[in-house]
Amino acid sequence: MSNTPDKIRRYYKFIRFMLKYWNSDLFRKTSSVALNDNIEEDSDHDFDQSPEELVEDLKAMGPTYIKLGQLLSTRPDLLPDAYLNALANLQDNVSPVPFEEVKKIVEEELGTRISKAFQWFDEKPMASASIGQVHRAELHSGRPVAVKVQRPGIRKQFLEDLETLDEMTQMAVKHLETAKTYAIDEVFAELRRILVNELDYKKEAQNLKTLKNNLQNFEHLIVPAPVDDYSASRILTMDFVSGKKITSLSPLRQLENDFSELVEELVEAYLQQIINDGFAHADPHPGNIKFTQDNKIALIDLGMIARFTPHLQENLIELLLAISQSNGEKTAKTLLKMSEQTEDSSPREFAKTVSSVIMESENSRAKDLQTGRILIQLNRLALKTHIKLPVEINILGKILLNLDQIVAMLDPEFDLRNAIQRNVHEIMRKKMLTELKPENFFSALIESKHFLERMPERMNTISENLANNDFKLKIDAIDEKRVTDGFQKVANRITLGLIIAAMIIGASMLMQIPSDFTIFGYPGLAMLFFLLAAAGAIILSYVIIFRDENLNNKN
Missing domain, CATH: 1.20.5 (Single alpha-helices involved in coiled-coils or other helix-helix interfaces)
Known part of the structure; x- marks a missing residue:
């Protein structure tokens, strides 16, 4: 994909970054929280690298790593608040592309001059992100639009960085047990799929259409419609939605308004996406949610979506109900039903720990940010006990974690678990009617x-x-050859044991017969039989204790 000097530079850049942060106390704290270790909280702790330094290092690494930083900024379960706030600035604080380059891309993609396609096009971007930037514009029909333009050369750079990360990931899984246990190669594969999809704005346009159609009955939710004739692989034109980031909601506005009904509608909409439509906005972090002047919520940036199969939706219904009812036993049972297990799996330990986690989180409110965090924590518990859950569980955890943040901003006392119970039953009823x-x-x-x-x-x-x-009737319940070999091994051991016992008894009897041939002052023939029996017994004991398959790993 790239020549050797470029590849060496990318390796050097990645290794230098990892060496800087690998032994830092920030990394140790992040790893401890990720692994659910017990660590002391210290909100005033000064880490080796400041939040601003981490942000600048990610910027220097390039757009792929900026995107990784954006994903980290939505994970309050991993990083301290100061770092989350600093990483959040990566979402719209990236240096903009000069307008001449933007104009060139727009005209190449649309096949016409920018002045002919648009009546007005703002040269200054509204927002500038790692993959593209957004400009306000107006069509000749007078329709106000937002135009997302992809950065020049970004596709090539992303694919090269992903190639480097893929090679490093495969190397880590091959040589590091921790990397293998936590299946970071599969995590990276999912990340690669998401990022590659985000590079194609045609897919995002189709995602906008699908989500807009699915949520058309929710009057307080807005999904901007794409303009097909003005969209292509590197340019996406959609309706302009006026509003502010939901994180910029003032305390006074929160006090003056009751957002409980709006929150209820938002929760219902996301549950419908997950357990009914099987098509969900997978990245509802606060930067992708706009709050309009008339108290409506706009869902933008559909580059990242999640799909759930009908079979998985049924399991997710059971899982969400079990969590909302604080039923740890049912939660564990549902997760185990969805999982893949091996000989190393510990389902009992997993079920016991899950029950404890669910019981501890009972009676939590939106401000506690519990629902999504619990799912992510359960996924880590599964990995720790060598149980493989579907990747969709982690995606669902991320969706709910971001949803927790939004709900907490609008209504900190909102009971998300009760809302899940209310809405799941109603959505199930609608789903059954749909299936008829x-x-x-x-x-x-x-x-x-x-x-x-x-x-x-x-x-x-x-x-x-x-x-x-x-x-x-053909029953394939046991491995016949393995069982036969086992019986043969047992029979051989018994036969050998009898021979050794006979040799010892024979040696004892020969001890009573005088002989000119002696060993250590005892009759020589008797001593030979005894020594042979002793050697055979030692060898047999060694084989049984140290060589028998699974004996040392039975626990």
Whole structure:
């Protein structure tokens, strides 16, 4: 993908960054929290690197690492507040691209002059992010729009950085047990998929259409519609939504307004996306949420979305209800049902710890930021006990963690768990009604028809096999060869043990017979039998204790 000098420079840049932060106390604190270790809280602690230094280092690393910093800024469970606030500035405090370059990209993508496509185009960007920047504009029809333009050369740079990260990740998983345990190669694969999708604005335009259609019944939620004729792979034109970041909501406005109904609608909308639509806005951090003057919420930046299969949605319904009811046993049971387990897995330990975590978080409110954090914590517990949960669980945790932050800003005393219980039941009712659509009914009818058509033939085959005594049941419950080998090993050990015992008894009997041939003053033949028996016993004991498969790893 790139020549050797460029690759060496990228490796050098990455290794230099890691060496700087690997042994820092900031990294140790982050790792301890991530692994759920017990550490002392010290809000006044001065870390080796300041928040501003971390931000500048990420900027120097380039846009890919800026994007990683943005993801970190939405994780209050990992970093101190000062670092979260500093990283949040990465979301809209990146140096803008000169307008001449923006103009060139717009005209290349649209195939016409910018003055012909737009009646007015603001040269100064509204916001400048790591992948692109947004300009206000107006179509010749008078329609106000926001135009997102991708940074020049960003795709090539992203792919090269991702190639470096991929190689480093594979190396870490190969040589470091911790990296393997926490499956950082799979985490990176998911990150790569997300970032590559964000580079294609055509996909984001389609995401906007889908989400707008799915949320059309929520009157206080706004999703800007894309303008297809003015959008392409590196440019996205959509309706302009006037508003401020939800983080800039003033305390006075919070006191003057009751946002409980708005919060209820927002929670219902996200639950519908997750457990009914199977298509969710996966990055609802405060920077992607606008609060309008008429107290509406606009969901923008649909570069990152999550998809949930129908089977997974059913499990997520059970999981969310179990968590909202503080039912630790049911939560653990649902997670285990969704998981992949190996010989090293410890489901009992996992279930016990899950129950404790769920019980400790009972009666929490929005200001406690518990719901999403719990899911992320449960995912880490699963990794620690060698249980592999679907990656969607971590995505859901991230969605709910960001949602917790927004809800806490609008209504700190809001009970998110009760809201989940109320809305899940209603959404389930709507989902069942949706599944009773005629097309679903006819699909089931066709399947039933095929089943009934084949039934007589199958019944005739079964009855014929029974009559001819040819009916067989094949049960693949055990490894027959392994069991046979095991019995053979046991038989060999018993036989060898009997031979050794016979040699010892024979040696004892020969001790009573005088002989000119002696060893250590005892009859020589008897001593030979005894020494051979002793050697055989020692070898057999060694094999049984140290060599038998799984004996030392039975726990």
